[in-house]
Amino acid sequence: MRVGICGLGTVGGGTFDVLTRNAQEISRRAGRSIEVTAVAVRSSKPQFDLSGVRVVSDIFAVADDPDIEVVVELIGGYDTARELVLRAIDNGKHIVTANKALIAVHGNEIFTRAREKGVMVGFEAAVAGGIPIIKAIREGLSANRIEWIAGIINGTGNFILSEMREKQRDFQEVLAEAQELGYAEADPTFDVEGIDAAHKLTILASIAFGIPLQFDRTYTEGISAISQLDVQYAEELGYRIKHLGITRRTDKGIQLRVHPTLIPEHCLIANVHGVMNAVLVHSDAVGSTLYYGPGAGAEPTASAVVADIIDVARNATVEPERRVPHLAFHPNTLSDAPVVGMEDITCGYYLRVQVEDRTGVLARISSVLGERGINIEGIIQKDVAASDADSGWVPVVLMTGEVTERDMNGAIQALEALPEVAGQIVRIRVETLDAI
């Protein structure tokens, strides 16, 4: 099978390397050899042995190459990638991509076009890098009604939170280190503000529940506001702060949310450190299963890209309606379950409140929460250093029982209005994940 690769950067280079190095192993599995016959590169001097490969600078030349069956899109970004993929599809080529942004935002359009043309679009590499999570959910768990998914699906964010906990360092300091190590981009917005994780969660939710891709309805909150103080308090309470993508089927519809989350420290997923990813899937028949591995990097991502290419090699001649549907469910059976607004989700909350250091304050706070039916399940009130105590204000940390975000918003507003409370209350959501 003849493959064209657009983009020979980190992932493109890794893909070329893996296809070359493991050519024999791959053809023993696929039953046919897979050959890269064209690459489109920006730089004129790629560091690969490209003898026998057509090297072009125009990505669209690959999409138009009549010799090629599969176009591998590894240029990233939205618009050009979309144009390239649609053009290749129009030319009857199968697509493999690692581009989560493209799939999350333009996936519905791309899959519709691909169906019309009867071609496959593989995107295993778009979520959790080298972990074969798309295949696990779409095929491995196909007998199940999936209930919820919670995942650490951004390695940069997990690296930063891990370092903050292990080395008691501040967000900005660790971010700078992550940038030096190449784990974070010069502009880290996509990673630290949760946009990258939201792209991935959007995709996971669609293949889990059979809903269209709805990136713009995904609640997105990053980790840039997490302070060292909160990391330490969480630890003291027996929790870890992880940046999770969570999607859950409820009576009101589908939850789609990405935010920092306190989870019990004994959970397996609380012990996923550094740049590693992990996805926990809860479904009716099997219960909870967890998938762990590297979520980024040249070769881990290439592992997923190449697995998709092999899938195309196996299924290209299969009648399209017999193939695994792009979004796991056949398109005429997609669900119109609404996405639940954030105010309607229910969870526990961690609250850090700066209060006046005098008796009766806790009673005031308890009463504001109690009036709204919110239980306090844990509390930390610190002896503060003399210098802080001098100010007359001390931090109080509360763990609440489950409550809707709407009621919690009301409670926080009421608390912030108290004269005994100073400034903004820090709020982090808490999930027990059935203690898996």
Place this chain on the structure above:
Amino acid sequence: MRVGICGLGTVGGGTFDVLTRNAQEISRRAGRSIEVTAVAVRSSKPQFDLSGVRVVSDIFAVADDPDIEVVVELIGGYDTARELVLRAIDNGKHIVTANKALIAVHGNEIFTRAREKGVMVGFEAAVAGGIPIIKAIREGLSANRIEWIAGIINGTGNFILSEMREKQRDFQEVLAEAQELGYAEADPTFDVEGIDAAHKLTILASIAFGIPLQFDRTYTEGISAISQLDVQYAEELGYRIKHLGITRRTDKGIQLRVHPTLIPEHCLIANVHGVMNAVLVHSDAVGSTLYYGPGAGAEPTASAVVADIIDVARNATVEPERRVPHLAFHPNTLSDAPVVGMEDITCGYYLRVQVEDRTGVLARISSVLGERGINIEGIIQKDVAASDADSGWVPVVLMTGEVTERDMNGAIQALEALPEVAGQIVRIRVETLDAI
């Protein structure tokens, strides 16, 4: 697609339940409905609504039923299951089975016959129950050269070791409890002597490395000799004892071994408790990935059985040579890499030696090990209770560096011959699993 189920016990009942309950979800995914049209049951009164289902007592009637496309073998055991499966294959039926013993021992014959007839044989449920590990290795990691696999693949054994550690209880006591809870059979040999895990490891090794199934060459050691003392010493050294199946590609050939293993307590897989299973796969492109979930039980196993049925529904019309090969690699490309004898494996060792309580003994031991180039990397020498000390003998625990099993056997023989050493030395292998 019409399915016949042979055996309506725990897994058979779960399979019937899942297919019925999730019929809509399943047909939305598979693009066609899946219907159980015949079941073979031993008891005359199955507790299911079997209206519209042909109920027979003869399993071979299902294998011969011209109406049926897929025969699901859930009767267990070797000989009758083999007969049933071969007869169904001869009748041109696809097979789905949860029977690890059958596949590990008769798989080569069954797959050969299935190839001749162009039918599929699904066995996802045979390894690690509800975890889609067969699919992950055969398809998800298909780009990789797999280097090694280490798995907790027997839930009963893991339950017993977890309880021994958490509650400081003895093997026999926990085994009795496991039997009461239904986690262990009345005859627990298959679970506690490692045979069940060896069946599963045999299968994992074949699909990882493309070698024929070689159950009789798998080194098999159970957990029945593990004492509470060793569980505690391991803990003290920062390790946990887990019963692992390990298969590894080496220059000398393929390692195939099942035995109790000390692994560092911070490894994710060291924190897999109770009846849960987990499989750690290390391969060249993606590095380490881990798959975790319930390894047994009615519905988790049914989840895997039904996923295989859906795979058959999708691939039944595909040309056989385009399907994923039974053992991951196309049969004419299977490897003849030898299975390495146990004496040729290399690992660290935990040794518990009963020694005379006097000076100079440790020097003697060190010298025996040193002569063979074996490093001591950790040591525990206990203050023993007066009653034990009175006997004049005390336990010494040693952790060694990496050494071949052959050299370790020689060292143990030499140590046991020392007058300062009493009785048999306890030896447990140690693996660091690259600290994943």
